[in-house]
Amino acid sequence: MLGSFLFLALLTPFMVYKDLLFPFVTSKAFYLRIVVELALPFYVYLLVVRPQARPDLKNPLNLAIMAFWAINLVTSFTGVNVVKSMWGNFERMGGTYYLLHMTLVYFYLLALSKLSPNVFSYFLKAAVWVAGVLGVYGIFTALGMPPLVTDPSLPRISIFFGNPIYVGSFMILPMFLAAFFALQSTSTGGKVFYWFMAVAELAAIYLSGTRGAVVGLVIGLFMAGVVYVAFVGSNRLRLWSGIGLALFMLTAGLLFTYHKDLPQGTTLHRVFNLQDNNTESRLIQWGTALKGAREFWLLGTGPENYYFVANKYHNPEITKYDPSWFDKPHNFLLEVLVTTGIFGFAAYVAIFFLSIYGIYRAFKAEYLGLVEFLLLAAGIVVYQIQNLFVFDNVSGSLMFFAYTAFCAFLWQQSNELSAQKPVQKKNSLPNLEAGWAALGISALVAVYAVYASNVLPMQAASGVNYGYAYASVDPKKSLDFFESAVNTPFNFDLGESAARFGESALGMAYNQSVPKDVALNMIDKSIEALKAAVAAVNNNPIYYQRLANLILVRDSIMGKPFSQEGQDYLNRAIELAPRRTEARMLKAQVLFLGGRKDDGLELLRQVIQDAPSNLDIQWQYANMLRQAGKTDAALKVAEDVLSQGYNFRSWKDAAWLVDIYRQNKQFDKAVSLFEELRDKKLLDADGYWAMAQVYAEAGNKTAAADIARQLLANEPKYKVKAQEFLQKLGQ
Secondary structure (H helix, E strand, O other): OOOHHHHHHHHHHHHHOOOOOOOHHEEEEEEEHHHHHHHHHHHHHHHHHHHHOOOOOOOOHHHHHHHHHHHHHHHHOOOOHHHHHHHOOOOOOOOHHHHHHHHHHHHHHHHHHHHHHHHHHHHHHHHHHHHHHHHHHHHHHHHOOOOOOOOOOOOOEEEEEEOHHHHHHHHHHHHHHHHHHHHOOOOOOHHHHHHHHHHHHHHHHHHOOHHHHHHHHHHOOOOHHHHHHHOOOOOOHHHHHHHHHHHHHHOOOHHHHHHHHHHOHHHHHHHHOOHHHHHHHHHHHHHHEEEEEEHHHHHHOOOOOHHHHHHHOOHHHHOOOOOOOOOOOOOHHHHHHHHHHHHHHHHHHHHHHHHHHHHHHHHHHHOHHHHHHHHHHHHHHHHHHHOOOOOHHHHHHHHHHHHHHHHHHHHHHHHHHHEEEEEOOOOOOOOHHHHHHHHHHHHHHHHHHHHHHHOOOOHHHHHHHHHHHOOOOOOOHHHHHHHHHOOOOOOOOOHHHHHHHHHHHHHOOOOOOOOOHHHHHHHHHHHHHHHHHHHHHHOHHHHHHHHHHHHHHHHHHOOOOOOOHHHHHHHHHHHHOOOOOHHHHHHHHHHHOOHHHHHHHHHHHHHHHOOOOOOOHHHHHHHHHHOOOOHHHHHHHHHHHHHHHOOOOHHHHHHHHHHHHHHOOOOOHHHHHHHHHHHHHOOOHHHHHHHHHHHHHHHOOHHHHHHHHHHHHHHHHHHHHHHHHHHOOOO
């Protein structure tokens, strides 16, 4: 039965249940957790009645795996957010509880390898099959086949993962296993099949455009090649291998160096380009992570709590490349260091080296050949190098722990081959009564775990998803779903649930078709939910800022001044993320609208000093100068921002500047601005109507009349206005 559940676990990558929030992540995590929990009673039973299934505590790799989880557990309680450390959130589904399941997968596989090595081998081959099938599917979608599940990243492929970077982290290890089985296969058909699987998985990595995986492959294969050249016995092989290795590195070096000459917009250009916005933002984020590592070097912030460091040490320069709120440093090893401290980092690094050592022992015991040893070791190196550019994910971790279990199996095999005498097996009968008792007790634990830690959170995730979906079509249903979600027992991600609740409430507030009392009720309920979230976790600035924004909107709808309560929440958001721009920009608006215009402008100037490359902030500053009556200063700032390449969000974004041009009789500039907006397809009917007025004022009656006729023919609400306008123009 244990083996059956392990094979079912391999279906994890296929799971995408659209009813859940973040379906590409939550579906996989909940499925895998349920499978692992249901397998637990059978594992416990085997531990009791089959002593040979128990893990060897003399094996350092087993101890490192156990230590890594134990350190995660301890640092969960010493960190800054215990709930998030233990349970993660819907978007990532990480945390110590998730790691417990991965650790159990590792020990389940060890037990399987001891009781039935052949079945364990079938499991590894099945993992290759799964990755190969997904790889072939990805290739076909890249060639134009309609995907079975919407792929949000096309033309880069993400298959069933929702994010292309997950493709690389999932495919790498099965690809090396496929090559290993191809080498081990004794039949031509077997060799062809497994090499085909390896090529399909490699093609999927390339088509996903995951540069970390490509860099890992280049470095890992180079390192393996150097070792092969050094240890291969034949001088002729050494010569030709050295030449091949040199050509390989020369080709890779040229591709990385001259990536600008590769076809623009292609996957080839992307994977060899290490100088784009993505790369720059990662470098800045790594610097932020290192600052956090210096402060929390001993025990870290707790698993999944990188957000605390990202906000505290936020570098505004990153908004030039990526304005996201980062909860991951996009470097898994750095994340381990920041969140679990030096002990967690040491345990993870130990897993890396001990895994390679386990393969090496099998090689020394002549269980593996040189090429097989180097191939399997290269898989680990490649995986860890790509980990320097990404973060953990469910499917990738499943492959990592399965591969690590294979390394432990090879260690175990090397021990048996190196033994001076056969191991004496005891003939004692198994204690079946104790086994059945353990099975029964652990079954109760497993069933409760399935319900409490998976079924209930799935209900909450589904409620949030439906609440968000119904927000624009049925406010009452939306409210019912959100209230059910935030009140569901064991909703471990109340913050995200409440934030989505608030986002939907704001959408209703700005939707003129939603009655005012309905929108206010939605806002009040979402405020209650966010207050509960910040009461539970008082160090996440995102939730404080969203709470303050909701209160601001509510006060505005009710015609009240911005309340002190809202200002307190806003100040708390700024305190937690002192160099982030969003909360300070909101506060500048609050000060400005509250009559303290000079204070608001001064705060915005400080924000600009922190983020001089953020043109959005400078545009808002120009607009506020205009509202403060400082028209000349506003015009100067606006034109400077435009010269730097500012991109309008809509025509209304530029409306105030057009008004200044019209007041100053600078109609040529107003016309030029409107034509730019038209070319960028940012004009709606109201925008074209305003453009017609500008053309008329500029003396271009023909262009003004053409627009008016278009509106007359296509926009019923402008029928009367357009007719009167045409008459006035004499057209």
